[in-house]
Amino acid sequence: MHELSIATGIVDEIVRIAEENRAKRVLAANLRIGRGAGIVIDSLRFALEVVKTAHPVLTSTEMRIDEVPLIYRCNDCGREFEADDLYLPRCPMCGSYNLRLVSGEEMDIKDIEIEV
Amino acid sequence: MCDTCGCGEGRRRTIEVNQDILRANREIALDNRRHLDSTGTIAINLIGSPGSGKTTLLERTIERLGRRFRIGVLEGDIETEIDAERIRKKGAVAVQLTTGGACHLESSLIHRGLHELEGRLDGRRLDILFIENVGNLVCPSFFELGEHLRVVLVSVTEGADKPLKYPKAFRTSSVFVITKADLIPYTDFDIKKATEFALSINPSLETIVTSSRTGDGIDEWVDLLIKARKRTP
Ligand SMILES: Nc1nc2c(ncn2[C@@H]2O[C@H](COP(=O)(O)OP(=O)(O)O)[C@@H](O)[C@H]2O)c(=O)[nH]1
Ligand SMILES: [Mg+2]
Numbered sequence: 225m226h227e228l229s230i231a232t233g234i235v236d237e238i239v240r241i242a243e244e245n246r247a248k249r250v251l252a253a254n255l256r257i258g259r260g261a262g263i264v265i266d267s268l269r270f271a272l273e274v275v276k277t278a279h280p281v282l283t284s285t286e287m288r289i290d291e292v293p294l295i296y297r298c299n300d301c302g303r304e305f306e307a308d309d310l311y312l313p314r315c316p317m318c319g320s321y322n323l324r325l326v327s328g329e330e331m332d333i334k335d336i337e338i339e340v
Numbered sequence: 341m342c343d344t345c346g347c348g349e350g351r352r353r354t355i356e357v358n359q360d361i362l363r364a365n366r367e368i369a370l371d372n373r374r375h376l377d378s379t380g381t382i383a384i385n386l387i388g389s390p391g392s393g394k395t396t397l398l399e400r401t402i403e404r405l406g407r408r409f410r411i412g413v414l415e416g417d418i419e420t421e422i423d424a425e426r427i428r429k430k431g432a433v434a435v436q437l438t439t440g441g442a443c444h445l446e447s448s449l450i451h452r453g454l455h456e457l458e459g460r461l462d463g464r465r466l467d468i469l470f471i472e473n474v475g476n477l478v479c480p481s482f483f484e485l486g487e488h489l490r491v492v493l494v495s496v497t498e499g500a501d502k503p504l505k506y507p508k509a510f511r512t513s514s515v516f517v518i519t520k521a522d523l524i525p526y527t528d529f530d531i532k533k534a535t536e537f538a539l540s541i542n543p544s545l546e547t548i549v550t551s552s553r554t555g556d557g558i559d560e561w562v563d564l565l566i567k568a569r570k571r572t573p
């Protein structure tokens with residue numbers, strides 16, 4: 225259950241940024257999580273709701289998660305394609321396994337909306 | 341918006357952050373790494389399921405290298421000192437890090453462990469530091485600890501499909517150790533398949549097949565460690 229540790233990290237970071245900007249409260253936090261980051265989104269959502277209760281500044285924060293698709297680029301034929309998961313992806317054009325991940329491993333806090 | 345009318349609603353602002361959610365862990369990991377570099381210590385993070393043979397491989401390794409190098413071990417476990425005791429019996433310095441429930445080690449715990457090791461070393465420096473992560477193939481792969489080398493271990497009784505099921509552990513590691521090779525006759529483990537699966541996830545992964553029981557492959561493992569040590573500052 226690394227989602228709990230990750231949620232704690234996210235919440236601590238949001239609280240730090242909120243304090244730095246003298247926020248009265250945080251209205252929303254926008255997160256970007258890649259499909260291939262290895263994070264179970266539902267577990268993360270649940271963990272965020274649990275962890276945020278420890279911080280009054282987050283009482284009414286909406287945690288928004290933007291899921292980033294998993295996109296590979298084929299090193300053999302150059303084609304880019306979207307994959308469903310990380311397991312043995314293969315180029316749909318030429319069948320090659322020689323691929324580079326273009327996106328889908330993101331785990332970012334994009335921005336936060338605060339009331340000052 | 342409502343700075344002036346007095347309705348009590350504050351002003352809204354959006355703060356651009358664009359930052360990795362594990363930044364805090366990564367920064368401490370970088371500190372650990374700088375510290376290790378300053379003492380000339382190579383750190384190796386071992387990731388594998390419970391019972392995959394991590395501690396036993398360390399025992400064999402210390403038997404082979406313990407006279408040539410000063411070896412320290414940080415033993416990650418949810419509870420108990422058992423693994424640290426096993427390591428101390430082999431003559432290496434060991435500190436048990438109990439996570440109290442967490443299924444992985446984080447860089448801040450390693451930082452504390454490094455201090456505790458130093459307390460036991462009286463100013464002597466370590467040549468090699470092994471970090472035995474908590475038995476788990478998922479969560480540890482998310483957390484950089486400041487290691488120079490990450491090693492993923494799978495025992496032959498776990499099956500050849502593990503690289504496909506735990507891709508992150510394999511993508512973030514540079515060495516794949518297949519353990520308990522002496523048990524292959526009793527399983528349907530296929531070394532070639534396991535290696536292919538691992539390479540499909542991470543083409544630069546180096547695979548070693550070992551048995552801590554018979555000693556097979558331990559030479560190769562020890563050579564790899566010595567080479568990796570030469571490469572680090
Ligand atoms: N047959 C065989 N058993 C092994 C080998 N390495 C470890 N074991 C056994 O596997 C069990 C778990 O090993 P341990 O090193 O404690 O695993 P860890 O949880 O990954 O640290 C112990 O009973 C070991 O004796 C091996 O190479 N061959
Ligand atoms: Mg162990």
Ligand SMILES: [Zn+2]
Pocket residue numbers: 298299300301302303315316317318319320
């Ligand atoms: Zn292709």
